[in-house]
Amino acid sequence: MKLQKVKGTKDILPGEAERWRHIEEKIRGVMARYNYGEIRTPLFELTELFAKGTGQDTDIVTKEMYTFPDKGGRSLTLCPEGTPPVIRAYLENSLGRRFPLVKLFYIAPMFRQENPQAGRLRQFHQFGVEAIGSPQPQMDVEVISLCMDIYQEVGLQGLQLKLNSIGCRDCRASYRERLKNYLADKSERLCADCQVRSVKNPLRCFDCKKEGCQLVMQEAPSTLDGLCQNCREHFQAVQNGLTDLGIPFEVDPGLVRGLDYYTRTVFEVLSSGLGAQDALCGGGRYDDLVEELGGEPTPAVGFAAGMERLLLSLNEAEETARLGPDLFLISLGPQAQTASLQLIHRLRKIGLRCEMDYLGRSLKSQLREANRQGAPFALIIGKRELESGEANLKDMRNGQEQKVSWADTQRIYSRIRGKDTEKPPIPM
Numbered sequence: 272m273k274l275q276k277v278k279g280t281k282d283i284l285p286g287e288a289e290r291w292r293h294i295e296e297k298i299r300g301v302m303a304r305y306n307y308g309e310i311r312t313p314l315f316e317l318t319e320l321f322a323k324g325t326g327q328d329t330d331i332v333t334k335e336m337y338t339f340p341d342k343g344g345r346s347l348t349l350c351p352e353g354t355p356p357v358i359r360a361y362l363e364n365s366l367g368r369r370f371p372l373v374k375l376f377y378i379a380p381m382f383r384q385e386n387p388q389a390g391r392l393r394q395f396h397q398f399g400v401e402a403i404g405s406p407q408p409q410m411d412v413e414v415i416s417l418c419m420d421i422y423q424e425v426g427l428q429g430l431q432l433k434l435n436s437i438g439c440r441d442c443r444a445s446y447r448e449r450l451k452n453y454l455a456d457k458s459e460r461l462c463a464d465c466q467v468r469s470v471k472n473p474l475r476c477f478d479c480k481k482e483g484c485q486l487v488m489q490e491a492p493s494t495l496d497g498l499c500q501n502c503r504e505h506f507q508a509v510q511n512g513l514t515d516l517g518i519p520f521e522v523d524p525g526l527v528r529g530l531d532y533y534t535r536t537v538f539e540v541l542s543s544g545l546g547a548q549d550a551l552c553g554g555g556r557y558d559d560l561v562e563e564l565g566g567e568p569t570p571a572v573g574f575a576a577g578m579e580r581l582l583l584s585l586n587e588a589e590e591t592a593r594l595g596p597d598l599f600l601i602s603l604g605p606q607a608q609t610a611s612l613q614l615i616h617r618l619r620k621i622g623l624r625c626e627m628d629y630l631g632r633s634l635k636s637q638l639r640e641a642n643r644q645g646a647p648f649a650l651i652i653g654k655r656e657l658e659s660g661e662a663n664l665k666d667m668r669n670g671q672e673q674k675v676s677w678a679d680t681q682r683i684y685s686r687i688r689g690k691d692t693e694k695p696p697i698p699m
């Protein structure tokens with residue numbers, strides 16, 4: 272028999288591994304800026320942890336786990352997701368007793384026995400965060416903005432952020448009853464799985480991709496109408512916070528997420544280039560999980576994001592991302608070239624991707640080169656600009672020009688990266 276890798280797994284070969292490392296470094300860089308500490312938990316845990324944590328009726332636990340007995344007869348499971356192990360480690364190591372707010376991140380392989388297809392594997396990798404200890408909506412906003420910053424950092428654009436609130440333990444219970452009643456006489460229009468879900472866990476019917484079920488759920492009472500006053504205010508504050516940070520989102524009352532532990536905020540990031548498996552990342556608040564796993568009541572919020580899907584999306588976007596500097600410095604004459612070299616050095620240090628001319632080309636052909644490389648901005652420095660200290664920053668997409676003091680790297684940075692990033696990152 273020819274030895275082959277297990278179905279649904281992948282070898283990451285040299286070349287490809289460099290891409291992984293590059294992305295992982297970017298992720299770690301953003302995590303450090305947000306002050307999240309890395310946690311590494313074992314690849315396998317007691318099966319019980321996921322039954323309790325992820326939820327006894329979830330697809331992950333009922334259908335997808337790699338579970339096996341060890342020689343001592345204990346039931347062990349290869350981690351299908353990161354949150355329960357992190358919370359177990361948080362409790363076991365008394366992290367909450369030492370710090371009132373614990374902010375952790377991980378990058379780790381996960382295992383789920385699903386049908387493999389593009390973007391869906393049996394061993395895949397997730398990066399994720401868990402912020403444990405704060406009930407405040409600002410914490411949700413930080414977690415979401417961290418996630419979006421990672422995608423921006425690696426050069427993914429055009430993503431869709433979907434947001435919803437599914438309420439707290441109290442208001443969700445009465446909403447579930449309303450939903451159950453609504454579904455009670457519609458069971459013949461639901462698929463076999465949803466017929467069971469409509470009784471056991473009716474919110475899960477929102478997740479079903481079957482057309483008949485989706486039609487039924489379109490008419491269902493909205494998750495948002497079921498929120499109590501506190502949850503409504505919390506959700507509003509999360510939305511306001513995201514708006515203040517300039518992070519676009521779309522409220523989707525049908526977004527419930529497939530796990531049991533979520534409360535209040537839930538969110539997903541989707542990428543249009545991914546086809547059927549379009550979810551890059553999912554997360555939300557889980558205010559009851561720490562208590563359910565044996566700790567004191569402790570609010571928490573986090574997300575998990577797929578590495579393979581991120582890399583797949585980057586494949587689509589990569590050509591432009593790799594070729595395209597943020598800024599092309601156009602220099603006319605040797606003196607301007609010397610000044611440009613110093614300026615580009617400072618701009619790169621604060622995080623801008625920049626390019627300049629090293630071939631002594633004419634203005635026209637430097638502009639052509641900036642276009643060819645897909646640079647959205649060009650800064651033109653010639654003799655006049657050297658004397659006046661001011662130069663035109665040209666938006667190559669619409670031809671508009673604005674005057675900037677060309678030595679002012681902070682100003683140039685914020686003009687290029689947009690209002691939401693007034694301050695450049697700390698030089699790495």
Ligand code: AMP
Binds near residue numbers: 352385
């Ligand atoms: P989930 O918690 O199941 O929503 O997973 C979070 C993210 O992990 C998803 O949005 C995907 O990017 C990724 N993911 C989940 N399952 C798989 C899988 N079987 N293969 C590859 N990536 C996955």
